[in-house]
Amino acid sequence: MRTENDLIAALREGADDAPMPDLIAGVARLRRRRGRRRTHLLAAAAVIAVASTSTAVTLRGGEVAPAHPAVTTSASVAPPSGGPIAPAPAKISTVRAADIWPEALFTMPAKNADGWRYRPITALSATEVLLSAESSFERAGRFEIYDSSSGKSRVVTAAPKNPDLKGYITQTATVDGRNMAWFSFGQQADGTPVRDIWTVPLAGGQARLVTTRTGADASIDAIAINGDRVSWSLVEGGVWEAPLTGGAPRRLPGSDGLHLIRWPWAGDVGSAPGDMERGQTKVVDLTNGVVSEVAAQEDVTGLRCAPFWCVGRARSGGLVQRIDGTGSLRTRKLVHIGPLTPYPILDRFLWTGSSVYDMRTGRLATIDNPSTWYGSGTSSEPSTILYWGASKGDNPDKFRVLNLAAVPPAQ
Numbered sequence: 001m002r003t004e005n006d007l008i009a010a011l012r013e014g015a016d017d018a019p020m021p022d023l024i025a026g027v028a029r030l031r032r033r034r035g036r037r038r039t040h041l042l043a044a045a046a047v048i049a050v051a052s053t054s055t056a057v058t059l060r061g062g063e064v065a066p067a068h069p070a071v072t073t074s075a076s077v078a079p080p081s082g083g084p085i086a087p088a089p090a091k092i093s094t095v096r097a098a099d100i101w102p103e104a105l106f107t108m109p110a111k112n113a114d115g116w117r118y119r120p121i122t123a124l125s126a127t128e129v130l131l132s133a134e135s136s137f138e139r140a141g142r143f144e145i146y147d148s149s150s151g152k153s154r155v156v157t158a159a160p161k162n163p164d165l166k167g168y169i170t171q172t173a174t175v176d177g178r179n180m181a182w183f184s185f186g187q188q189a190d191g192t193p194v195r196d197i198w199t200v201p202l203a204g205g206q207a208r209l210v211t212t213r214t215g216a217d218a219s220i221d222a223i224a225i226n227g228d229r230v231s232w233s234l235v236e237g238g239v240w241e242a243p244l245t246g247g248a249p250r251r252l253p254g255s256d257g258l259h260l261i262r263w264p265w266a267g268d269v270g271s272a273p274g275d276m277e278r279g280q281t282k283v284v285d286l287t288n289g290v291v292s293e294v295a296a297q298e299d300v301t302g303l304r305c306a307p308f309w310c311v312g313r314a315r316s317g318g319l320v321q322r323i324d325g326t327g328s329l330r331t332r333k334l335v336h337i338g339p340l341t342p343y344p345i346l347d348r349f350l351w352t353g354s355s356v357y358d359m360r361t362g363r364l365a366t367i368d369n370p371s372t373w374y375g376s377g378t379s380s381e382p383s384t385i386l387y388w389g390a391s392k393g394d395n396p397d398k399f400r401v402l403n404l405a406a407v408p409p410a411q
Helices: none
Strands: 093-096 105-109 117-123 128-136 139-147 152-158 166-175 179-187 193-201 208-214 220-226 229-234 239-243 259-262 265-267 282-285 291-293 301-305 309-314 317-322 329-331 349-351 355-358 363-366 374-376 385-389 398-403
Touching: 117 139, 117 166, 117 385, 117 398, 128 166, 139 166, 166 220, 179 220, 193 220, 193 229, 208 239, 220 259, 229 259
Parallel strands: 093 363
Antiparallel strands: 105 398, 117 128, 128 139, 139 152, 166 179, 179 193, 193 208, 220 229, 229 239, 259 265, 265 282, 282 291, 301 309, 309 317, 317 329, 349 355, 355 363, 374 385, 385 398
């Protein structure tokens, strides 16, 4: 769950014999600006020394400059796309992403026809990317879909404005293949926080207001679409839902302390600064309340689990494991950028910034990045879009994009 309280932990992959830094000490109070931010405040840039030589600096919208014990699994939880979980890889093999996933890589414009800056959100298919087009810095003017097969984009809807609120900005979005939903943040004249939840069909149309939350009820940290309903969780925990067509919200029974990961799963850690070191202890299926307990290792911090795979940090390097503790692998090749992509993407991929580790195949796909930064899509659920500058410099005319939704299951 990415909010303004998330901390930047952007690291270059360390050499195997390099000392492993403390990823949290000294930066827990720093905030980062991301698509899941809880307020309109700009986050401070966090700089972390890696092996006393490299640093990381925030750029736009989640972009950072790379500095060189048993489990009870819900019967309703289906394995990730592609069938049963593959055997845990015994070791890592390093390859180039361009060599193994050429169909998932493409170049796209960094701005729309009006000159508005694009901020990728997530993939809708193997070729389509949902985008926020910013009319000014961090101000979504509209949502668009870019198709890499045709090289064309189309407008989904204009981002609504609320003139009665100060600092009104559009925040994180979610999709389910037919609809998208998002929440926007603003403040009343007396400083009371307000969040509006909006929805629109991906086919296009006028945005519709689902509900408005104020005060303590406005502390939304994640959002998801659940059929004909939209669900969201709060920073302090608890999951709510309301009809997409509008209506009275209700709190889901038994959701106390839970935070949405992606529908229908939720975990017991959120996005507050104190949660960064805490490890997740369970995954809950919100459709039936079945709990999958996490078999955590004592020296691991920041453990985050999707329905099957977990990722975390240890002083000896990055860690991946299955939720039941099996398939554990530690290596400095997997220095994990926890707050930027805190959960396994598609319950399969781990992004390190300069590479993507495929937990299904054991391959570490390196990225050829000529620019000085990289970013991830700003969807509420783990985004399937990773992107970076197609040329040198901080403000390129084009993005290079890796669409992990286009990676075949067997690859």
